[in-house]
Amino acid sequence: MNSATLYRRMATWLLVTFALITVLLIVIFTRASRGYQQEITQRMHRDLADFVADHYLLFDGEQPDLAAIEHTFHDLMILGPNFEFYLLDPAGQILAYSADPQKIKRHTIAIAPLRAFSSGPKDKLIYGDDPRSLHRHKIFSAAPIYNENQQLAGYLYVILGSEIYEDIASMVTQSKIMHWALWLIGASLGLALLTMLWLTRVFTRPLARLTQQVTTIQATGFGRFDQAEDALGAQLQEWNGDSQNEIDKLGSAFAQLLNTLNQQYTNVLTVDQLRKELLSHVSHDLRTPLASLMGYLETWEIQRGDLSEKQSTEYIAIARKSAERISHLVEQLFELAHLDSGTVQVNREPFSLPELVQDVLQKFQISANDKQVTLGVTPNDSHIRVVGDIEKLERVFTNLVENALRHTNAGGSITVRLKQDTRFVAVEVVDTGVGIPEADVPFVFDPHFKAGNSVRGNTAHGGLGLAITKKLLDLHHAHIEVRSQLDLGTTFQFELEAA
Numbered sequence: 001m002n003s004a005t006l007y008r009r010m011a012t013w014l015l016v017t018f019a020l021i022t023v024l025l026i027v028i029f030t031r032a033s034r035g036y037q038q039e040i041t042q043r044m045h046r047d048l049a050d051f052v053a054d055h056y057l058l059f060d061g062e063q064p065d066l067a068a069i070e071h072t073f074h075d076l077m078i079l080g081p082n083f084e085f086y087l088l089d090p091a092g093q094i095l096a097y098s099a100d101p102q103k104i105k106r107h108t109i110a111i112a113p114l115r116a117f118s119s120g121p122k123d124k125l126i127y128g129d130d131p132r133s134l135h136r137h138k139i140f141s142a143a144p145i146y147n148e149n150q151q152l153a154g155y156l157y158v159i160l161g162s163e164i165y166e167d168i169a170s171m172v173t174q175s176k177i178m179h180w181a182l183w184l185i186g187a188s189l190g191l192a193l194l195t196m197l198w199l200t201r202v203f204t205r206p207l208a209r210l211t212q213q214v215t216t217i218q219a220t221g222f223g224r225f226d227q228a229e230d231a232l233g234a235q236l237q238e239w240n241g242d243s244q245n246e247i248d249k250l251g252s253a254f255a256q257l258l259n260t261l262n263q264q265y266t267n268v269l270t271v272d273q274l275r276k277e278l279l280s281h282v283s284h285d286l287r288t289p290l291a292s293l294m295g296y297l298e299t300w301e302i303q304r305g306d307l308s309e310k311q312s313t314e315y316i317a318i319a320r321k322s323a324e325r326i327s328h329l330v331e332q333l334f335e336l337a338h339l340d341s342g343t344v345q346v347n348r349e350p351f352s353l354p355e356l357v358q359d360v361l362q363k364f365q366i367s368a369n370d371k372q373v374t375l376g377v378t379p380n381d382s383h384i385r386v387v388g389d390i391e392k393l394e395r396v397f398t399n400l401v402e403n404a405l406r407h408t409n410a411g412g413s414i415t416v417r418l419k420q421d422t423r424f425v426a427v428e429v430v431d432t433g434v435g436i437p438e439a440d441v442p443f444v445f446d447p448h449f450k451a452g453n454s455v456r457g458n459t460a461h462g463g464l465g466l467a468i469t470k471k472l473l474d475l476h477h478a479h480i481e482v483r484s485q486l487d488l489g490t491t492f493q494f495e496l497e498a499a
Contacts, residue, residue: 010200018193025185039125041160042139046122048083049143049156052076064095064154073098084159086131088114090152094131106131114142114155130159206247210239214254286326293322333464339471346389346475350499352382353425356390357416360397364405373405374413384418385499386425392472393496399465400429400492407490408433424495431491436484444482445470 056072064087073085073096087096092109106129113128117140120126127137141158239251300307300315307315338344354377361375368375386393397416404414412432419426436444447467473480473494484490 010204011197014193014196014200018189018196022186022189025189029185035125038139038161042125042141043123045083045141045158045160047141048160049141049158052085052158053143053145053156069096082161084131086157086159088155088157090154092155095154097131099132103132105134109157111155113140114144114157117142118144128157128159206251210247210251210254213251286329289322289325289329293319293326296322329464339468339475344475346392348387348389350385350387351390353384353386353418353427353496354380354382356394357397357418360394360401361416363398364401368405368414371405371408372410373408375401375415376413377416377418379418381418384420384425386496387499388476388496392475396469396472397429399469403465404429404431404433404490407431412489420498423498425498426495427493429492430489432489435486435488435490436482437486438484441482441484445480 052072056068069087076083076085076098083098085098086094086109088109088111089095090111092111092114094104094107094109097104109129109131113126117126117128125139128140128142130136130138139160141160143156145153145156147153239248239255243249243252296315296319300312300319304312357377358380361377365375401414401416408414408431414429414431417428417430419428445466447464470480476496478494478496480492480494482490482492
């Protein structure tokens with residue numbers, strides 16, 4: 001039973017329950033019908049014993065007139081075979097009777113029910129001892145008999161339902177009317193059972209459907225869920241989370257949970273793939289500066305006795321730059337990993353955007369002057385204000401200006417253009433550098449991506465600056481775009497919320 005489906009278990013219990021109810025109803029119906037019939041019979045013949053005692057001479061003085069009694073009982077039995085007559089003394093001893101002597105089992109009748117019958121309420125059903133059985137009780141009519149001195153001489157005890165009556169009643173019980181009544185009860189219960197089974201099927205069908213979907217997911221797994229997304233995904237979307245039906249809510253909650261788990265599973269796979277790519281790129285990016293660092297240090301250690309002070313200083317300076325490059329690359333890797341963790345907090349506040357841009361440009365002014373590159377922001381209006389994280393946006397402009405300066409030749413320019421409307425401030429970082437090949441434009445924000453004409457030289461750059469920039473802008477819900485033409489320059493464009 002425990003391994004059967006919910007519908008089968010409920011159907012089995014319904015069948016058992018209705019079978020017990022059917023038996024119970026038949027028993028109740030039979031007993032109620034018999035009790036109803038007995039109550040009517042006792043009420044109809046309640047005064048029978050009084051009538052016989054008043055109109056027939058049963059005692060001659062203080063002694064019973066047995067001959068007259070036998071004749072009277074014989075006449076009464078012919079007129080009413082439904083009755084059995086017994087003459088009792090005051091103690092309940094049977095003195096005379098109309099029944100077959102061979103069938104009399106009890107010779108003394110309890111007097112208490114007879115007294116209750118005579119003095120109690122007339123609408124109460126009372127049973128007395130059946131002389132034909134040691135344990136059975138039957139309905140009756142009774143009347144006290146008094147002698148000439150008005151002393152109690154005995155009782156007339158009339159059983160309402162003789163053996164002949166019981167035989168006839170048994171035949172009537174087996175008649176068509178009783179059969180039709182029992183068949184009607186059975187048919188009604190059968191119809192009710194079928195209705196309950198149908199309702200059970202209706203109520204359990206959604207649960208069976210949800211179970212099937214869960215089983216399918218269990219067998220399919222998250223790795224193959226995409227293959228079943230069109231069919232199974234549509235089925236899961238049919239559950240209505242706003243319904244009052246508990247199964248609908250359960251199905252909707254399961255669908256949402258499944259989507260969440262599937263997204264997390266996809267993210268795990270993506271992060272794992274990124275981790276592998278990161279390790280590959282890190283090993284590649286660190287190899288060159290590490291080799292340079294170790295090479296110059298080893299050379300300086302081996303030849304320091306033969307090197308001049310100038311050469312020794314130059315070797316140490318190159319090694320230090322290589323160490324700085326490694327340090328900067330590691331910092332970028334930690335920064336990118338922190339952004340990928342999803343735990344970065346954004347401290348939003350209003351501030352002047354031109355002032356922030358001017359501070360960033362100021363950091364690169366010396367390098368720009370060395371390359372003869374012009375830096376500027378337009379319009380340089382301190383009233384242009386945005387809402388965002390100053391520290392993270394400062395990092396964004398630093399990465400973009402640094403990238404532009406690295407790819408802009410002497411005589412070029414880098415300009416940060418601002419344009420404010422009612423809701424946003426549009427930002428463009430425009431350079432006149434070497435540009436980006438058209439085929440490489442979609443990949444410029446990928447970590448460690450290197451365009452075909454990328455200029456990195458011996459700088460501390462591992463191809464992570466633009467990837468970090470995009471993730472920082474994503475935290476501000478800002479989408480960055482890039483436009484570029486070879487030998488004409490590149491433009492990075494995004495929007496920030498106006499203050």
